[in-house]
Every structure is written in C-alpha cells, then in structure tokens.
Amino acid sequence: MTSPLSLAVIGGGQLARMMQQAAIGLGVHIRLLAEAPDVSAAQVIPDHFVGDYTDIDDLRRAAEGSSVVTFDHEHVPPEHLRTLAAEGHMPRPGPGALIHAQDKITLRTRLDELAVPSPRWAVVASVDEVVAFGLPCVLKTPRGGYDGKGVWVVRSESDAAEALAGDAVLAEELVDFRRELSAQVARRPAGETVTYPVVESRQENGVCKEVIAPAPDLADELSQQAQQIAIEVAEALDVTGMLAVEMFETDDGRLLVNEFAMRPHNTGHWSIDGAATSQFENHLRGVLDLPLGPSTPSAAWSVMYNVLGGAIDDLEGQVGVVLAAVPEAHIHLYGKSVKAGRKVGHLTVTGDDLETVLARARQAGALLQDGSPIG
Amino acid sequence: MTSPLSLAVIGGGQLARMMQQAAIGLGVHIRLLAEAPDVSAAQVIPDHFVGDYTDIDDLRRAAEGSSVVTFDHEHVPPEHLRTLAAEGHMPRPGPGALIHAQDKITLRTRLDELAVPSPRWAVVASVDEVVAFGLPCVLKTPRGGYDGKGVWVVRSESDAAEALAGDAVLAEELVDFRRELSAQVARRPAGETVTYPVVESRQENGVCKEVIAPAPDLADELSQQAQQIAIEVAEALDVTGMLAVEMFETDDGRLLVNEFAMRPHNTGHWSIDGAATSQFENHLRGVLDLPLGPSTPSAAWSVMYNVLGGAIDDLEGQVGVVLAAVPEAHIHLYGKSVKAGRKVGHLTVTGDDLETVLARARQAGALLQDGSPIG
Numbered sequence: 001m002t003s004p005l006s007l008a009v010i011g012g013g014q015l016a017r018m019m020q021q022a023a024i025g026l027g028v029h030i031r032l033l034a035e036a037p038d039v040s041a042a043q044v045i046p047d048h049f050v051g052d053y054t055d056i057d058d059l060r061r062a063a064e065g066s067s068v069v070t071f072d073h074e075h076v077p078p079e080h081l082r083t084l085a086a087e088g089h090m091p092r093p094g095p096g097a098l099i100h101a102q103d104k105i106t107l108r109t110r111l112d113e114l115a116v117p118s119p120r121w122a123v124v125a126s127v128d129e130v131v132a133f134g135l136p137c138v139l140k141t142p143r144g145g146y147d148g149k150g151v152w153v154v155r156s157e158s159d160a161a162e163a164l165a166g167d168a169v170l171a172e173e174l175v176d177f178r179r180e181l182s183a184q185v186a187r188r189p190a191g192e193t194v195t196y197p198v199v200e201s202r203q204e205n206g207v208c209k210e211v212i213a214p215a216p217d218l219a220d221e222l223s224q225q226a227q228q229i230a231i232e233v234a235e236a237l238d239v240t241g242m243l244a245v246e247m248f249e250t251d252d253g254r255l256l257v258n259e260f261a262m263r264p265h266n267t268g269h270w271s272i273d274g275a276a277t278s279q280f281e282n283h284l285r286g287v288l289d290l291p292l293g294p295s296t297p298s299a300a301w302s303v304m305y306n307v308l309g310g311a312i313d314d315l316e317g318q319v320g321v322v323l324a325a326v327p328e329a330h331i332h333l334y335g336k337s338v339k340a341g342r343k344v345g346h347l348t349v350t351g352d353d354l355e356t357v358l359a360r361a362r363q364a365g366a367l368l369q370d371g372s373p374i375g
Numbered sequence: 376m377t378s379p380l381s382l383a384v385i386g387g388g389q390l391a392r393m394m395q396q397a398a399i400g401l402g403v404h405i406r407l408l409a410e411a412p413d414v415s416a417a418q419v420i421p422d423h424f425v426g427d428y429t430d431i432d433d434l435r436r437a438a439e440g441s442s443v444v445t446f447d448h449e450h451v452p453p454e455h456l457r458t459l460a461a462e463g464h465m466p467r468p469g470p471g472a473l474i475h476a477q478d479k480i481t482l483r484t485r486l487d488e489l490a491v492p493s494p495r496w497a498v499v500a501s502v503d504e505v506v507a508f509g510l511p512c513v514l515k516t517p518r519g520g521y522d523g524k525g526v527w528v529v530r531s532e533s534d535a536a537e538a539l540a541g542d543a544v545l546a547e548e549l550v551d552f553r554r555e556l557s558a559q560v561a562r563r564p565a566g567e568t569v570t571y572p573v574v575e576s577r578q579e580n581g582v583c584k585e586v587i588a589p590a591p592d593l594a595d596e597l598s599q600q601a602q603q604i605a606i607e608v609a610e611a612l613d614v615t616g617m618l619a620v621e622m623f624e625t626d627d628g629r630l631l632v633n634e635f636a637m638r639p640h641n642t643g644h645w646s647i648d649g650a651a652t653s654q655f656e657n658h659l660r661g662v663l664d665l666p667l668g669p670s671t672p673s674a675a676w677s678v679m680y681n682v683l684g685g686a687i688d689d690l691e692g693q694v695g696v697v698l699a700a701v702p703e704a705h706i707h708l709y710g711k712s713v714k715a716g717r718k719v720g721h722l723t724v725t726g727d728d729l730e731t732v733l734a735r736a737r738q739a740g741a742l743l744q745d746g747s748p749i750g
C-alpha cells in the first residue's frame with residue numbers, strides 16, 4: 001500500500017473526502033487522521049484511524065510513513081506543526097504560513113506589512129476602545145471562527161459588549177461592499193504558482209451559498225489585481241498547496257482582503273467539474289511538490305450551489321429526483337447527517353449562458369436541499 | 376455507512392477503482408468483493424473483503440445490504456447470477472444480458488437474429504472444418520479471452536491445429552479493416568439511453584494502446600449507424616449500465632461488430648476527463664436506475680493513452696517527471712505492480728487540435744511507461 005506519493009491528511013471533513021477523488025487518479029496514498037470512525041472522508045479512505053488533531057502522538061501516527069502532512073482544516077496547534085517539522089515531516093503549508101490562516105491578528109499585521117489593501121483594523125479590549133475605533137464596525141475572535149461564527153456586526157455599545165464577552169478582540173471597518181470575491185492560487189514549495197479565475201461568492205446568513213466562476217462583469221483590472229494579491233501573499237507567506245483569498249469588492253471599486261484559507265476552499269469547489277485541474281488535485285500536486293496543472297475553465301460559466309441541511313433528510317434518496325430534473329448537475333454529497341444549515345453537499349452546473357446555468361444550479365440545489373423546485 | 380445508494384461491486388480491478396471516484400460524489404456506498412487484499416480497487420474502497428467470485432456464498436456476502444450488484448469483469452458464473460436474482464438481489468446487467476459478454480457463440484447467434492452486421496462465423500471442431508470455413512480466418516475460444524488472449528489468426532492447417540488445441544471452437548472471417556471503432560451507450564432498466572461519441576481505438580499486439588474521441592474523419596452516416604447498433608443491442612439484450620460495442624470499420628466502409636463489454640470499458644476512459652458525465656458515473660447511474668447524465672464532450676478532442684507495464688517500475692515516482700513535461704495530462708494510476716504489458720494506468724489529454732493532443736498524450740504516456748520522451 002505504500003506509494004512514493006504518500007500523504008498524511010489531518011481532519012476527515014469533505015475537503016479530505018474530495019482530496020481522495022484526486023488522489024485515486026494520481027496514485028497518491030492517503031493516511032487520514034479522522035475525528036470519528038464515520039466522518040465524511042473516513043467513509044472513502046481505507047487507511048484511516050480515529051485520533052485527536054490536538055494530540056502530538058496522534059499526529060505522529062498519521063505522519064508515519066509519509067514525508068508530507070496536509071490539512072482538511074487549520075486547527076492543528078502551531079507548536080505541534082513545529083514539532084512534526086523538527087522530526088523530519090513536512091507540514092504543508094508549514095507552520096510559518098498556516099499561522100496566518102489560524103490567527104486573524106497575525107494575518108492583519110502581515111498584510112499591512114505587505115501593503116495589501118485590507119479593511120482598517122485594531123485590537124480592542126473594551127467598549128470604549130470599540131467606540132474609539134468607530135461604530136458601526138465588525139468584531140471578530142482572532143481564532144477558530146468560520147461560516148459567520150465568531151463574527152459580530154457591532155452597531156451599538158451593547159453590541160460591542162456582547163461581542164467582547166464572546167472573546168472578540170479584533171475590530172475591523174464595516175466595509176460597504178458590492179460583493180465578495182475569492183482569488184485562489186496553487187503554489188509549489190519551489191515557487192511555481194497557478195492562479196484560478198477570480199470568482200464571486202454569495203453568502204446567506206454568513207455562509208457561502210453560491211459561487212459563480214468567473215465573477216460576472218468583473219473589470220479586468222480588478223481581476224488581475226485580485227490574482228496578483230493572491231500570488232504576492234502566497235509567495236510572501238511561503239504557502240504550499242492551495243491558498244484562497246476572500247476579498248470585498250467595495251462600492252467604489254476597490255478590493256479589500258477579508259479572510260484566508262490555506263487549503264482547498266468552498267469557493268473553489270466549482271473547479272472539480274469546471275476547470276482543467278481541480279483545486280483538490282492542485283492542492284495535492286502543490287504539497288507533494290509535483291508540477292501544477294492548468295486552471296483553464298472547461299466552460300464559459302460554472303455555478304456551484306452549497307447544499308445546507310434543509311427539509312430533505314435522505315440526500316442520497318433524493319439524488320434521483322434532482323437528476324431527473326437537472327441531469328447535467330454534478331452532485332457531490334459529503335456523507336454527513338443532515339442538520340439545519342450544515343454544509344452537507346454541493347453541486348455544480350456548467351454551460352455557456354450564465355442565466356441558464358444559474359437557474360439550473362438553483363433548481364437542482366433547491367430540490368436536493370429542500371425538495372422544492374425553487375430555492 | 377449504509378446509504379440508500381448502496382452497490383455491491385464484484386471484482387477489484389481498475390474499473391471498480393474508477394467507479395469509486397464517481398461513487399464518492401454521488402454518495403454511493405460500494406461494498407467490494409476483492410480477489411486479494413491489495414488489488415486496485417481495494418486500495419480505495421474501505422468496505423471490501425477478500426472473496427472468490429465463483430463462490431455463491433462470497434457473492435451473497437457482497438450483495439448483503441445492497442439491492443443492486445454490478446461487476447468489474449464478466450467472469451461471474453451465470454448460474455450464480457441467477458441465484459442472486461432469485462434471492463432478491465438485482466445483478467445489473469442481468470444474467471440474460473451478461474451471457475452475451477461471456478460467451479461469444481451466444482453473442483454471434485443473437486447478433487445474427489438481430490441482423491446486426493458481423494463477421495461471418497461458424498462453430499468448428501476440426502482442422503477440416505476450419506479449412507471448409509475458409510483460410511485465413513480467426514479462431515477464438517468462446518469464453519474468457521481478453522486483450523488478444525484466446526484469439527488466433529489462422530493462415531494454415533498447422534495454425535488451425537494449434538488454435539483448436541487451445542480450445543478455440545469459434546471461427547470468424549478475417550476482416551480487412553481500416554480501423555477499430557467503439558460505440559458506447561449507457562442504459563437504465565426503464566429504457567432511457569445515452570450514447571457517447573464513437574471513438575477510434577488503436578491496438579498494439581492485440582491490446583488497446585490509444586483511443587481518440589471522437590473517431591477522426593468518421594462519416595456521419597457510419598457514426599450514427601454505430602450508435603444505433605449500440606442502442607439496438609442494449610435494448611434487445613436488456614443491458615443496464617454501460618455497454619461498449621467494438622466494431623471494425625472495413626476497407627470498403629462497412630461496420631462489423633467484433634466484441635462486447637457490459638461495463639465501463641477501456642475505450643471509454645477518456646470520458647472521465649473529456650465528457651460531461653464519465654462512463655463510470657453513468658454506469659453507476661444506469662445500474663442504480665438514476666437518470667443518466669449527458670455525454671457531451673468538454674473539448675474538441677480527447678486522446679487516451681494506455682500505460683502498459685514497461686521500463687518504469689515506480690510509476691508513482693515518475694508522476695512528477697510526466698507532469699513537468701505535460702502538466703495538462705490527466706493521470707490515472709491503478710495501484711498495480713508493473714509487469715510487462717500489463718495495463719497499469721492510463722492518461723488523457725484534451726484540446727482543440729488533434730495533432731497536438733495526440734503528440735502530448737504520446738509524450739506523457741511514453742514518459743510514464745518507459746521514461747523516454749518518445750513512445
């Protein structure tokens with residue numbers, strides 16, 4: 001079972017699950033550290049064991065036999081990443097890069113050093129400091145937030161008090177934005193990079209609901225600037241594998257960097273069915289130091305629709321209904337039990353006409369999520 | 376782990392391995408009967424066990440918990456398929472269909488009944504009968520042959536004696552053909568079909584070496600006739616899942632049916648990277664009675680190159696070399712040990728210009744197989 005292309009993956013969510021689809025083709029053998037016996041990726045990766053990603057011995061067990069270790073999420077403690085590196089394994093991305101996806105204050109500080117356009121920010125410790133920073137604003141916990149968790153839009157002193165009680169210490173300017181964009185880049189240790197088309201992501205209640213690739217009507221200049229920011233950040237932070245940079249496009253036509261992910265990202269799922277090389281394959285190629293693949297879109301438009309836990313409990317049982325209505329939908333189920341709002345799958349539709357592609361993706365998505373033909 | 380989309384797969388070769396890539400997306404849970412603990416598909420399907428596909432109890436164990444049973448190969452004894460069906464499982468394709476992929480005499484008889492154009496044939500038992508049939512001719516064993524095994528080109532009485540000693544009993548006209556074509560169709564139990572573009576397959580020493588999709592310069596009339604034959608056969612034999620019909624295009628512009636496969640087939644591997652729905656996904660959708668997906672090509676040309684066991688022993692270790700030269704190659708390794716001539720992987724290149732695509736596929740394939748830049 002040992003392949004010269006062996007890879008330890010920490011975390012058994014849907015990202016690791018989709019890495020396995022790419023790994024099967026390339027002949028990459030994955031050893032998975034899973035949070036529980038039946039998590040998403042453990043269902044499809046034979047060489048898995050149940051362990052705790054905060055326990056260095058479990059991490060060592062995952063890394064045994066692989067030179068490279070990569071991640072389904074960014075929650076592995078930095079000190080453990082440094083220990084693995086000291087013991088001859090190669091966490092990719094490395095601890096020096098990953099800290100920027102783990103800690104928002106470290107990220108903001110570094111982005112300022114790099115002169116990357118970002119919302120104005122400050123560390124705050126009291127309601128007075130929040131007021132001094134300026135209301136309204138956004139307060140965030142520096143670590144562990146995702147999908148709108150750990151983020152408060154603060155319009156009053158009592159909002160501020162509530163956020164501070166929730167461990168928020170990072171204040172950010174509340175940006176008037178037109179929409180959210182995401183720029184992805186794959187990078188090898190030696191420096192080769194491949195950028196993906198900049199996409200638009202649409203959120204509902206702080207959770208990504210749809211991604212359109214490429215972002216419609218995006219000025220060439222902004223598209224190039226977004227890709228340039230992604231490359232610059234990947235190089236400055238020595239990122240390996242996939243980097244996603246989420247940005248705001250402001251009402252007055254500027255880009256401001258919002259968040260980072262140093263792994264395959266929800267805003268790149270379209271690439272499985274809509275690009276010459278998926279973000280999952282290029283993540284594997286990047287972290288394993290293999291030449292990267294082209295990101296060329298295979299259709300004019302791709303729309304990815306996130307299936308969040310809704311009215312349909314039996315997603316697998318609903319696949320036939322969805323495909324009867326939209327046979328061209330590319331369905332991706334994650335093998336997760338359905339809970340309200342949880343990301344349990346996604347689907348992608350590609351084609352030449354954006355309105356058609358968007359309508360078909362929404363039709364299929366609504367059928368899969370809620371059993372109704374309209375989203 | 377139990378999904379309403381549960382499927383038993385008999386046989387752990389590369390076809391089952393590639394079914395798993397499609398199954399992961401659709402949320403299909405595969406239980407695999409594997410020939411050995413480390414066969415190709417067992418490396419990537421957690422729910423596998425080692426068993427014997429000629430043992431009804433092992434087949435029952437595979438089928439337990441799944442309504443549908445499908446196959447990596449056509450070697451399961453017909454009486455066992457009938458037993459499984461009698462016990463409430465659904466072998467797909469069913470025994471009545473599969474016998475035509477198992478027994479060439481049954482196939483030839485049925486094709487004649489259907490008036491499907493085929494080479495002239497006869498059952499022969501002696502050198503005299505072979506001579507009476509006419510030399511030169513082809514002699515075949517009716518069962519178990521593949522990749523040129525069980526096939527003799529007979530030009531003399533001594534050739535005939537040798538073939539008869541090798542259990543050949545089926546004589547076929549030696550066809551003067553221009554090239555070999557393959558027409559694939561996916562079919563659901565209720566009757567829906569989707570045809571794939573007709574492809575050209577090029578053999579070396581009786582083994583498929585390259586596939587070009589679509590077949591270059593194929594007259595529309597012949598293309599439609601080939602697809603029509605595939606649909607007609609799939610319907611007449613009640614095939615479910617994928618059917619491949621291999622045909623000769625004769626020097627005088629006719630089609631003659633050569634062989635059948637009722638499963639994903641080597642001549643359809645291009646569809647993973649070159650069609651809207653791969654043959655593996657449509658096989659799963661067909662046998663599970665889900666609506667089929669479109670077969671629309673995603674590029675003007677796809678070329679699939681079979682990697683046969685050659686000078687390179689460590690295929691995984693060679694991936695970086697191949698991707699450095701041809702980053703756009705879609706590599707598919709099967710996790711098999713390299714033996715001379717054994718199918719150990721394939722790769723596909725797609726694009727707009729056939730000469731370029733063919734040259735790039737050959738360059739990548741030769742590098743992967745033999746480490747040399749020329750095939």
